[in-house]
Amino acid sequence: MVDGQEDAVHITRKGLACVVGLVFQLAAFAGEGAPEDHPKQAGVSGGLCLYLDCGDGHAMADIARGGKFLVHGLAADANAIPGVRRYLAKEGLAELTTVEPLSPTVLPYEKNHVNLIVAENLPALVGKGLTLEEIVRVLAPYGGACLGMPKDQEAQMKKQLEACGIAESRFVAGSRNWLVFNKPRPKEMDDWTQYFHAADGNPVSRDTYFGGPNQLQWITGPGLGPMNTVYADMGPLAPASYEEGAKDNDPIFMLSARGRVFCYYRNKKIVARDAFSGALLWIKTDFLQTPVSSSTQVAAGDDVICINTSREVVALSGATGEVVRSFGKVTEYTTLMYDQGVLLAFESGRLTAMSVSTGQKIWSSTNGNCLAP
Numbered sequence: 001m002v003d004g005q006e007d008a009v010h011i012t013r014k015g016l017a018c019v020v021g022l023v024f025q026l027a028a029f030a031g032e033g034a035p036e037d038h039p040k041q042a043g044v045s046g047g048l049c050l051y052l053d054c055g056d057g058h059a060m061a062d063i064a065r066g067g068k069f070l071v072h073g074l075a076a077d078a079n080a081i082p083g084v085r086r087y088l089a090k091e092g093l094a095e096l097t098t099v100e101p102l103s104p105t106v107l108p109y110e111k112n113h114v115n116l117i118v119a120e121n122l123p124a125l126v127g128k129g130l131t132l133e134e135i136v137r138v139l140a141p142y143g144g145a146c147l148g149m150p151k152d153q154e155a156q157m158k159k160q161l162e163a164c165g166i167a168e169s170r171f172v173a174g175s176r177n178w179l180v181f182n183k184p185r186p187k188e189m190d191d192w193t194q195y196f197h198a199a200d201g202n203p204v205s206r207d208t209y210f211g212g213p214n215q216l217q218w219i220t221g222p223g224l225g226p227m228n229t230v231y232a233d234m235g236p237l238a239p240a241s242y243e244e245g246a247k248d249n250d251p252i253f254m255l256s257a258r259g260r261v262f263c264y265y266r267n268k269k270i271v272a273r274d275a276f277s278g279a280l281l282w283i284k285t286d287f288l289q290t291p292v293s294s295s296t297q298v299a300a301g302d303d304v305i306c307i308n309t310s311r312e313v314v315a316l317s318g319a320t321g322e323v324v325r326s327f328g329k330v331t332e333y334t335t336l337m338y339d340q341g342v343l344l345a346f347e348s349g350r351l352t353a354m355s356v357s358t359g360q361k362i363w364s365s366t367n368g369n370c371l372a373p
Contacts, residue, residue: 036174038063038118042144043182045319047115048072048277050138052125053102057084059120064088064096069116070279074102076128104130109138110215112276117145120176123153132157136164140276141185142259148176191257195294199339218278252292257299260318264292268309272321282321298338300356305336305343313345315356325359 036059039045046068051060054073064071071093075081078101088097100108104125117139119125139145149157154171157179161169169181188209196203249269255262256275263271268288272281289296289307298305303315303324313327313336327343335346342362343354353362 036062036146036178038146039066039069039116041146041172041174041178041180042116044116044142044144046281047140047143047274047279048113049116049118050074050107050109050114052104052117052119052130053121054084054099055120056080057087057097057099059118060084060097060099061088061091061093063116063118064093065091067096068281069096070277071097073097073099074107075099076102076125104128105134107134107138110217111137112140113217114138115140115143115274115277115279117143117147119146120148122147122149122157122179132160133164136161136166136183139183140259140274141183141189143276144180144182146172147179149179151177154179185259191299192255193257193299193338194255195253195297199337199344217276220273220278253294253297255297255299255304257304258301258318260299262297262299262304262318264288264294264297266292268292270304270306270316270321272304272318281319284316284321295335298336298343300338300341300343303356305338305356307336313343315359327354327359 038049047070049063049069049071051063051071051073053076054060055075057073060071060073063069073084075084081099081101084099085094088094088099107130117135119130119135122130135145135147147157151171158169161181166181166183169179172178172180186209188207190205190207190209192205197205250266251263252266253264255264259275260281261273261275263273265271268286268290270284270287272283273279274281287306287308289309289311296307299318300315302318304318304321305313305315305327307313307330310329311331312329314323315325315327316322317324327345330345330347332348335344337344337346338356341356343356345352345354350364350366352364354360355362
């Protein structure tokens with residue numbers, strides 16, 4: 001090696017090490033300053049978010065700005081609440097957020113109510129009396145939690161979660177280490193996907209999770225008239241008194257699937273809400289074919305299937321209300337039914353089976369026995 005070349009190589013290596021170190025420091029700094037995407041981390045698209053020890057409210061605002069969540073912040077420092085409220089109001093988020101003092105031993109919700117729970121420093125909250133059992137209690141099925149904690153507590157926390165019925169959890173790296181988990185839906189719960197519950201036409205739920213009514217989960221309006229669902233399907237045979245007293249904004253019937261409820265209105269509107277928190281998810285106005293009939297609406301897993309004003313059978317995302325696929329236009333479908341991933345459509349003596357996941361036709365029959373129920 002030529003004299004001086006060794007020193008040059010040594011200096012170059014030192015310089016490279018400094019540059020690499022600086023890059024990592026800048027990356028770490030950027031990670032700390034960037035807002036966390038907790039809904040994405042937890043796989044929750046909307047509903048009610050509970051932010052434990054909400055600090056200055058900036059992280060709450062990051063979640064509320066998307067317009068998909070109502071965000072309830074609980075402040076460990078009650079004296080900070082006025083400042084947090086002023087900040088959220090200044091950001092134009094007063095209607096989507098609220099802040100109250102934190103009482104960590106008992107969270108202010110019934111069981112199975114909150115869709116997303118965030119806590120930046122779980123060990124500090126545990127030190128004040130909060131338990132994982134209490135977090136799991138208020139978390140709704142399909143809901144998710146993002147809990148900040150040191151990585152070395154992973155095994156301990158996972159063991160506690162398993163004792164609370166949460167078998168699967170994961171650590172996600174971000175501005176801190178986040179323990180993330182989702183609450184599974186109890187196998188005893190059932191959906192009501194069609195007007196008569198399911199494709200068998202037997203209007204009896206298989207749900208064994210809930211007993212008799214013993215609490216009010218949530219309430220919203222307008223109210224459902226006692227005969228609306230009956231008269232709505234009678235068309236011209238409905239009593240004149242019903243038509244005279246009916247209003248366009250009257251709800252007619254509801255369906256439910258995968259933790260969401262879908263309310264159908266006379267004025268061609270669908271309103272989707274989270275079944276556990278009641279939070280508004282989306283509204284589709286002037287969308288359904290008229291007259292709105294319960295026999296042409298299906299809630300199929302993650303999708304809502306209906307006939308729109310253009311007489312096209314479409315699937316909407318249950319989470320967002322966006323059209324995700326089309327099953328083609330129809331002339332006279334009288335009944336849509338769903339069973340095990342298959343959409344059955346009855347039209348003028350013809351029965352057509354289509355895949356819900358692809359929209360493709362599986363088979364079609366004109367057998368004389370193909371009569372709509």
